Amino acid sequence: MTTIEHTPDRAQPERPVFLAENGRRARILGIVAKVAVLVTVLWLAALAAGMLGFGHLPGTSIEQPFNRLINGGEDASKNQAPSTDSASAAVTAAARERAVRAQAIAARRSIAVGTPARRPRARRPALAQPTQPAQPAPGQAAVAQQPRQQGWTRRGYVAPPGQVRKAEPPAPMPTQPGKGLGLVKKTTPITPPPPPPPPPGNGNGNGGPKLK
């Protein structure tokens, strides 16, 4: 057994392979990483934006012959054969209740998010619940401006919205606290009166005054 003390030659240590002389490569790598993150974030953002829905569609106008069917029971009864006018004969009482509930919920949601009631209610004496309004799209103004659809009259207008300024604030709808669909409480008149509706064709359609 022998033991020897040895002093290694440290004169010229070899330079490790890949070792950067300065921080340039690391900076480039950092930039590439940031670009990758940016591109990924943009892609994710675009995906999220693209996947968002459009929400409710504007109201539908069934001109021939649906308008008669939907907007006026009298007209419908006059102009159409009783057996073929609608699916009402096939709709059960339970289905009707379901529809009314859904309609009320939809209406509540609409109000909660400040969606104005755009489409006038159908005149159905037997089921005179507030209907779920739908937003008109730009260019759909003519649909809801039909004189027979008198939603604007109940809101205190003397002419269809978009044609004439509101004369006075609408009268409060009858309320009964704790009852109803939760819709009535939120439809109290707004003070001060809403600004004049935009002129037709400005992109806002012919919607009535906002409820909140």
Added chain:
Amino acid sequence: MAPSSSSVGRPAARWVLLAFLLLALVVLLGVQGLSTRTTGRSATPVRGTPGPLASAGPVLIWDGQRLASNRRSSGHQIALSFDDGPDPRWTPRIAATLRRLGVPATFFVVGSEVARHPDVVRSLHRQGFELGNHTFTHTDLAAVPDWERSLQIALTESSVAGAVAVRPRLVRPPYSSVPSAVNDSQERAYEHLAQRGYVIALSNLDGEDWRRAGVDSIVRAITPRGTEGGIVLLHDGGGDRSQTVAALERAVPALQARGFRFVTVSELGGISSDQTELKAEGWAHRRGQMLLGTLAVARWTTYALGLLLVVVTALFGARVFILIAFARRHVRSVRRAPASEPLAPPVSVVVPAFNEAVGIERAVASLAASEYPDFEVIVVDDGSTDGTASLVEELGLPKVSVLRQANSGKPSALNTGVAAARHEVIVMVDADTVFEAETLMHLVQPLREPGVGAVSGNTKVGNRKGLIGRWQHIEYVMGFNLDRRLYDQLQCMPTVPGAVGAFRRTALDDIGGISGATLAEDTDMTIAIGRAGWRVVYAEDARAWTEAPSTMGELWRQRFRWSYGTMQAVWKHRAAFWRRGEGRIGRRGLPYLVLFQIALPLFAPVIDIFSIYGLIFLNPVAILGFWIAFTGLQLALGWYAFRLDGESPRALWAMPLQQFVYRQLMYLVVIESLLSAVGGTPTQWRSIPRRGEVEVAG
């Protein structure tokens, strides 16, 4: 061994970035999977009793209180409608047929198909055909919750808006048919959509062309029996639609001859076309385009990954084939080698050691007990602080000497030992490695050939009790009994392991000693010897038992050193690829290293990614079959390697488990190594604590 002077902390930012990109990839594949997963073929629901809409017409809207329809409007009108498109093959043919016949039609498009073939939708729109919504993935609207129903419709709407700047109001629910077939749950689903302003378009005359029952059958099905027309349901996507085209050619003229007038679905329903196809301008259009763009990115990325999967699978298959072929050849060549007198030149055994107190005594004792006539053991203590050198000295073994030096790294310690060695043949051994009594004798035999400059021994895992030990045991057996036999046959051995290797001093002199430029000095040295024109061979009987890392952290450190060191060595010797006289190592060994030790582990994650993707979105049985075949092939390869090594194959039970943790760790190691190499990060030798758990089996 000794750490180098420069070191950096763990670059956590890389892992955050990697995790983020991985998450984005998961989202991307999820989007791609969801947007291509159609839930089933078209079918007509069958019910025994008429449903709640039995007396309703085919076009339904929400009248404020219920679904309402117009039955009377059909009259002598027929609206042709086509579902499940756009299809790049059949939709244009059907459109061309309709144009030639001069009849309008409504195409209810599937959103995911729109995203894939927006040009077909644009063409339909340009030609004046009406567009409707048929959900995004052909989902049964009655079978999904409200949010998913809304999403299905909204995504399709966005897709169409992106393609043609139109928002279709008409919705044809998949799996729908005539109004009488609508059941209660479907009615509720349709109500949900109709309340939001959509128009539900069912049908009166279901062609059932998806059954492909023949042209006559389709023509019969879409021909009204009486004088009242209605909406005809046909398909332009989902399969071969040649019968549909032929049926149109026959049915349309015949129906026209009977006085029927062809209209769009909206016209039949009494709705103006500008209400069923709302304009989507500005942001709405751009948003749709963004959806199409992002889905296209997802699609192309998935395709690219799919191609990569093919390449990786091909590489893997090629490797299996090559390994087995060359291993068999090696075995045959060894058996055929003529018997000769044993070679026993004087040997110097160099043992570099840094803080190896746990195992140095056993290692040196095993060397000293070698059944070999003339040898010396030189332990080079590289500045240990745990009394390694003293322990060796206390053994008082003859033929063993100790060299002490200030800490300067393993290559320096090896060079010190080589300089002190008295003999022509030098054996290098790690300080945690235990030799068998015959190992030295087996190791030097190949040096009988004057062209052989170095010999690789057969390193075996000595601590294989835990799962990590077993995994490494499997890896070592396969690596040494398959890869090294291949290298031997191709004369391109890239690594003589530090644990056990013999060198001709002349070869070491030729390369100027052991370099400290890489973290894998053994690979660096072996490639350099190969470039110097020496052969490097494998001696399978020269077994040495080493202690493998026993925790994941230790394994990570060891494998990073190997992976990064291999990259360094390949890069350092890249000139061998094109230099004359260095072709064996340069054009065989280096490409093999790059392909199978760098590229394959780097891209192998696509196998895992696609396995998960396939299990969720494709046929899970087929994917499971692929996975079983993949694992089975590996097991077969492992069994062959174990058989060659004389090892019991029982340890192979742990091999399928490698797929879940071990392999992923190796991916990360290669990624970390690559990033360190590209970034030029200073790296250090990451020492591994010893436990002295080596057991010599058998």
